[in-house]
């Protein structure tokens with residue numbers, strides 16, 4: 001054997017938080033080997049690294065032996081024996097899908113499954129065979145999640161719509177007793193959510209964007225993650241297939257939930273909040289209180305990211321606000337839960353909702369045909385969810401049976417766009433957080449017409465991060481006369497809502 005095996009050293013690279021990756025001095029072709037990728041900590045990277053050295057210098061017999069050893073190791077790992085016992089790295093509880101959007105395994109494959117291991121090992125071998133960057137290869141292959149100091153960016157490779165965007169029109173206000181979604185349906189739905197295709201901040205293209213249709217350019221440039229050019233980049237790019245476990249902190253029930261409303265601006269709010277160091281939020285929508293309640297509270301808690309003392313756990317599921325059973329269920333979890341509702345002019349909200357459905361079904365009837373029972377008389381179709389969701393006063397009445405007004409913060413969806421820092425100041429105060437998110441964090445992107453998050457000072461890229469193309473869509477033109485009917489319909493409900501919340505949102 002080659003003596004330099006003995007001199008192989010693995011050096012912890014501490015600066016810039018590249019924890020979990022080890023530098024292998026004698027294998028310059030494979031400079032970074034993520035330890036969790038190896039699955040097994042110190043010893044195995046050492047062996048693999050050594051074998052790379054062997055690949056260069058040994059005769060064919062040795063090479064063959066090396067390959068046999070390598071495949072034996074792979075098989076060993078596939079059978080599940082190599083990683084589970086590693087101290088300090090918690091394994092995923094049996095039966096639990098890894099939390100979508102969870103920082104520990106955000107948008108990641110279930111790390112406890114044989115399939116997950118297969119993908120990881122497959123990526124490892126692919127990376128080694130090509131002598132390329134293991135990390136880079138794997139990132140190109142799947143939906144990576146990036147989490148830098150300003151929160152997370154996901155670049156889904158599959159444009160599966162987030163279930164959140166569909167659910168409000170599918171889920172009835174009242175879930176009939178005994179109605180259960182099948183386990184597979186539930187897991188599927190969560191997985192769809194975890195794709196987070198619509199729901200995460202994206203970096204706009206480096207080139208100036210000419211028109212609104214360039215929204216697609218936002219996506220186009222971001223399907224693949226940016227190339228790894230520096231250690232700083234490596235730090236912020238978290239490949240889905242190789243989640244680096246956060247070993248510290250505990251999983252807690254959320255102390256604050258963004259409960260609504262659909263198309264109000266809930267994703268923007270959550271992404272802004274994730275900038276705050278004392279906020280840890282689930283990236284995807286868990287839909288626990290409306291869809292997966294039968295899974296039990298422990299299941300829900302397990303979805304949450306780990307938090308350290310003083311950090312707040314959060315999630316957002318906009319359909320909670322309009323689901324009759326939810327207030328009681330959240331109350332039963334904790335009557336101290338803080339509830340945030342992002343509200344937006346119900347007329348624009350309805351059009352936004354319709355625009356989203358239209359984007360998935362080009363054969364959809366016109367907005368006018370769906371919104372009016374009778375266009376000539378101006379009778380509104382209140383059974384259409386896009387209309388019903390906007391009757392905020394009615395939904396709030398249900399919530400107030402369980403929670404006092406002091407437990408709510410009503411965020412103006414309009415102000416979140418026109419003056420995000422001011423609105424974020426209110427949110428941070430409500431959550432008892434230091435006002436860290438300020439106007440320094442926002443940049444108004446004229447092309448998109450929305451605020452985007454600025455990168456922190458010293459970041460390798462100065463491009464601000466905007467929400468994906470499904471946020472801030474162009475709305476279809478709606479007949480002005482019919483819009484006036486719609487505004488007249490909502491006016492009394494809006495007035496009531498202003499009274500109830502002691503806040504005037506200025507929609508009338």
Ligand SMILES: Nc1ncnc2c1ncn2[C@@H]1O[C@H](COP(=O)(O)OS(=O)(=O)O)[C@@H](OP(=O)(O)O)[C@H]1O
Nearest residue numbers: 262263264265266267268352450451467471472473
């Ligand atoms: N910064 C920023 N960027 C893009 N879009 C923004 C932003 N802030 C608020 N908004 C508004 O958010 C609307 C989508 O609302 P939600 O995130 O609550 O939608 S969802 O219910 O989660 O599907 C979305 O609705 P549409 O304009 O109809 O696409 C936006 O108006």
